[in-house]
Amino acid sequence: MPTLTTTSKGGRPRKEDVEAKSLHIIETASRLFAQQGFAATSVEQVVAACGVGKDTVYRRFPSKLALFEGAVEHARVQTVAHFESTMATQTGDALTQLRAAARWLLTVNLDPTLIAFKRIAFSEALVVGQAVASRTSDPIVDRLLALIGEAQKAGALARGDARFLAMQLINCIAVGPMIDAMLGGTTYASSRAQTAYFDKAWALFIDGARR
Template structure:
């Protein structure tokens, strides 16, 4: 086969993956900036500089494209969590604290906040696209840390999933709702740190009951 023939063949796997990533990243930005209803596949095509057929071969509808965006964000978030936890040192309570602080940070990420707004405002349209993944490595790790902390005697006995839900409620839910309403109460690292110290103490006070 001549070099010219090879050059006119199908694109390499790496080139195809790079193109798919460009589509996803462009769509992520547009969905986050404009919302679901105001973003069209045609806008994504124009902004990322690929052919319309190229986009539709990968994502046959706007809903499929948004599902791809959400899945990409989920994988990135999980990878960031794994890297954060791999860098954690100290005893189990220190590692659980590190996981809790990460949860506050990630739940205030502007792009993820935008996607949550879309999921809430367009629930009937995009609900299936953003349905919870039945396997959540982040929650699995959180549950394992709580079990380890109980075994070490630094948290009291109790249902592990209930304690995990208590942790999420203490640390992340309030600031997330605040951000979804368009407020900037916890936009700065200083504000997040101040809130976290109070929320972490509240969690520990409740989770240590029975020791």
């Protein structure tokens, strides 16, 4: 088999190789942060686990906070991509799609890596607060708003503040189970338990949102 070239004609690393190495560093750091927490994870541990030079890591991420910010951003991008791919397969009216989006919200908010990052955000708020600061635009919330607006126009939901309804949907569906998981609970660990909870929470939301 031919040997893959890792440098361009000018002797510089190829862009795809640089990106692959950055991704490897981020994925390794994400795993260590999720397993050990922010305080217990050092850049040196990430370097050792990656099997790369210390300078290679520091050129991309000049501090542990920058490394954590990179891990959070990577998780955000992956989450949005997963949401978009999930919703791309959904059919039916706006309310049916909103239900699918709500079910996805419950599942993703119980993801172990995201739960670990949220624990870090709460326990190390003064240190890592900027890394998890709210963005001015959230494509997931934007999609919820659009679906709620469509359902309102169709008469499936009562007229009102769509953003308020979206926030209530998130609170109703995802926040309680997420907090339970952050505190070490396993109430919603199984798919069956999640489905049972979701059916009740969705019915409660719809009952209020239709009035």
